[in-house]
Amino acid sequence: MSEIVPNTIILGDAQEILKKIPDFSADLVLTDPPYFLDKLDADWDPQEVKNITQGQVIKNLPGGMRFDPDQGVRLQKWYQKISQDIFRVLKPGGFFLSFSSPRLVHRLAVAVEDAGFYIRDIFIWVYPEGRAKAQTLTRYTSVEDERLSYWKTPQVRGNYEPIVVAQKPPEGKLVDNFLSNGVGLFNFSERLEGNYFPSNVLMTEKMAFLPPIFLIPKPKKEERGDFNTHPTVKPLALLRYLIRLTTQKGAVVLDPFLGSGSTAIAALLEERKYIGIEINREYYQIAFRRIEKAKQEKAVNSTAQPLLL
Numbered sequence: 001m002s003e004i005v006p007n008t009i010i011l012g013d014a015q016e017i018l019k020k021i022p023d024f025s026a027d028l029v030l031t032d033p034p035y036f037l038d039k040l041d042a043d044w045d046p047q048e049v050k051n052i053t054q055g056q057v058i059k060n061l062p063g064g065m066r067f068d069p070d071q072g073v074r075l076q077k078w079y080q081k082i083s084q085d086i087f088r089v090l091k092p093g094g095f096f097l098s099f100s101s102p103r104l105v106h107r108l109a110v111a112v113e114d115a116g117f118y119i120r121d122i123f124i125w126v127y128p129e130g131r132a133k134a135q136t137l138t139r140y141t142s143v144e145d146e147r148l149s150y151w152k153t154p155q156v157r158g159n160y161e162p163i164v165v166a167q168k169p170p171e172g173k174l175v176d177n178f179l180s181n182g183v184g185l186f187n188f189s190e191r192l193e194g195n196y197f198p199s200n201v202l203m204t205e206k207m208a209f210l211p212p213i214f215l216i217p218k219p220k221k222e223e224r225g226d227f228n229t230h231p232t233v234k235p236l237a238l239l240r241y242l243i244r245l246t247t248q249k250g251a252v253v254l255d256p257f258l259g260s261g262s263t264a265i266a267a268l269l270e271e272r273k274y275i276g277i278e279i280n281r282e283y284y285q286i287a288f289r290r291i292e293k294a295k296q297e298k299a300v301n302s303t304a305q306p307l308l309l
């Protein structure tokens with residue numbers, strides 16, 4: 001394969017493709033890797049994932065909540081190898097942001113740290129539509145015991161996703177690194193709704209139990225594309241905000257687990273370059289189509305705000 005250049009998406013396994021990306025060529029890695037819950041691991045199969053998310057395979061536990069203590073161990077081993085390649089590919093001081101799940105984020109953070117990164121923070125993205133996961137025990141036992149009333153499996157409704165914010169160690173002082181490599185500091189002109197200082201809590205919708213700060217616009221229906229069958233599409237506004245916070249215009253944003261292309265589109269709309277890797281042909285094709293559509297809309301609206309947001 002010839003050298004991978006920016007503004008490309010590649011169909012393949014991140015573990016192999018990352019090795020073909022030159023050293024120090026990315027300013028930011030922003031990614032939403034497989035969470036290693038149920039079948040959502042390093043080689044997930046779209047049909048199996050569809051079955052899980054539509055409740056056709058796991059009859060008793062909702063997708064994502066079948067308890068397997070080895071999942072974390074597997075995630076950590078695998079993500080550490082991925083993170084070592086990302087370390088080489090990133091510029092000194094560059095940020096590495098990974099979405100994760102509340103249940104396994106500790107493993108992911110240690111994997112990233114053990115690959116040489118500094119853990120700077122763990123942001124949380126709070127959303128209202130989490131599914132209730134707890135199960136009533138009477139479904140699993142014929143014992144009738146009133147002590148079991150109101151007691152359910154230890155799974156509350158999921159209302160947030162953590163984002164591990166890691167940084168490749170800078171060369172010398174942060175300020176010198178920023179001036180020579182263009183990365184390593186946060187852009188504090190980036191304010192959230194209400195002119196709030198950047199926060200490690202991010203929300204895409206107003207929620208009754210939280211003050212309406214740290215707000216990022218809610219995704220519009222059309223942004224994912226009606227042809228998009230990917231089960232875990234991230235809001236573009238959230239990705240765009242993270243890109244603006246951590247990079248300057250012209251930067252190269254790499255997503256080794258591109259899914260339906262959201263990170264690449266966010267980079268494109270923010271005048272950054274992108275490199276995306278996706279192992280699954282169906283998702284790769286969806287990403288390709290979404291990116292082409294975003295390019296066309298951007299060209300048409302080059303003097304106005306992009307249509308997508």
Ligand SMILES: C[S@@+](CC[C@H](N)C(=O)[O-])C[C@H]1O[C@@H](n2cnc3c(N)ncnc32)[C@H](O)[C@@H]1O
Nearest residue numbers: 013014032042233234257259260262278279280
């Ligand atoms: C959580 S999804 C990303 C969704 C994406 N953020 C979006 O908005 O569409 C993770 C993606 O990683 C892909 N994937 C899993 N293992 C991979 C591997 N080894 N190399 C590259 N992609 C992989 C899956 O096919 C899936 O589409």
